[in-house]
Amino acid sequence: MNCNSMTDELQRKLDNLPDIPGVYLWKDRQGTVIYVGQAKRLRPRTKSYFAPGDHSPKDLLLREHIADIDTIVVESEAESLLLENNLIKEYQPRFNVRLKDDKSYPSIAVTLADPFPRVLVTRRRDIRGARYFGPYTDVGTLRRTLGLVRRLFQVRSCSDDLPRQRRDRPCLDYYIGKCRAPCVGWQEVAAYRAMIDEVLYFLKGHTTDVRSHVRRLMAEASERLDYERAAALRDTLTWLEQLESPAAVETIGTGAADVVGYARDGNDAVGVILRVREGKVLSRDHRFLENVADTNDADVLSAFMTRYYLPVEDRARRVILPFLPAGSTALEQLLDPARLLV
Incomplete structure (x- = not known):
């Protein structure tokens, strides 16, 4: 197929698509799903791939391989974002941003x-x-x-x-x-x-009561002259108190928050999540994303948030971001009661 045209059958399919939220699956001539996307309005979004104007090299290459389309209609943009995530996991399409496998992380x-x-x-x-x-x-x-x-x-x-x-x-x-x-x-x-x-x-990150308990055990061990046990508890207490180091992000203040960091280099990107509880940085987790060339930062961050952060348990009610991801309103609905802050 010429990159500036489409078959009559595909043209008819796009013309007859509804103007409502949904997910679309681009397929090649072999019927393989090569890209999964979501849209607030299916018809204008899918037709935009073939509209005149500037397109990224990645979109131009995708367009050359498009031969057919499947669509799934949903009730809201939030549902389309969630369904898009599930279908990307299922099909692993060639042209989608890919989240590197986390099976190696325990x-x-x-x-x-x-x-x-x-x-x-x-x-x-x-x-x-x-x-x-x-x-x-x-x-x-x-x-x-x-x-x-x-x-x-x-x-x-x-x-x-x-x-x-x-x-x-x-x-x-x-x-x-x-x-x-x-x-x-x-x-x-x-x-x-x-x-x-x-x-x-x-x-979940509540360590104050645990530290008090460790201090009590350490004192009891010292009283009975069990210095080896007391030393081990001292080391435990030192590690716990390291969690008291203040967060190096001024906007956190006190309380709980998940702070998201983002960086990219060429065809790769990385998302980082700092889990802050009671004003303390408890952990730092990161995931790499591949195939991000010609994809704007807002879309890449949206992919990271939807595919990695959304399934995480014990999310904070405040999520601090470097900038708003694409589909932030729909994403915030899925994360409710959490709120996205920049």
């Missing part, structure tokens, strides 16, 4: 569907009813966080199917004070889940 999972939940590291997100924290691009931070949880909260480390499976006697963790032996019925479900609530509170 997360912490709390298996809340279990009567006695576990806290574990996973690189997948398919555990039924689990609550996830991460992914962690800094594995050292993940290990320190998980080690602290297991040191302070006496979470079980076994994979037993409790309470259906029962042991005759507890494992070593009970005798060294790392577990209260729910495996033999020495800890009730209610008490264990109350402890898990504290774990979730900590993983």
Whole structure:
């Protein structure tokens, strides 16, 4: 197909498209989906690809390969943004901005569907009813966080199917004070889940109560002359207090916020999220995006926010951005009650 023309059949399809929100899928001659897009108004958006005027080299190349179109009508622009994200994940189209695979980045999972939940590291997100924290691009931070949880909260480390499976006697963790032996019925479900609530509170970034608890344990260890344990708790306290470093972003102030950073170089870009809770920077996560050449910054940031940030659990109510992404109104509806700030 000539880049300045289209087949009569495709022309008829575009002419008959509705002027309402939806998602469009450009296909090549083999029927392969080569691009997925979303629009507030389907007909003018799709016809703009063939309109006279300046087009980016990427759009010109895309247009040369377009042979057919499928569309899906939705109720709102917000729904179209969400559907576009899901279809891009499904088809991995050649011309869309690509989010590099995050399977190499681990997360912490709390298996809340279990009567006695576990806290574990996973690189997948398919555990039924689990609550996830991460992914962690800094594995050292993940290990320190998980080690602290297991040191302070006496979470079980076994994979037993409790309470259906029962042991005759507890494992070593009970005798060294790392577990209260729910495996033999020495800890009730209610008490264990109350402890898990504290774990979730900590993983969300609330560290004040935990620091007080660590100071108390450190004092008790010193009183009984257990200096090795006191030193380990001192190191734990030092790491926790490092989280008290003030955020290096003036607009954060106090409270909770997710601060988004963005940079690009040629055909690649990176999005960064600083998780700030109680005025403290808790973590920094980043994701790389490929195939961004000839795509404007607002569209690239929109892709990052929709495909990476939107699925994140425990989002803050304030999201601070370097500039507004494309489709910011629809994105804010999907993020509700969070608000986008620049």
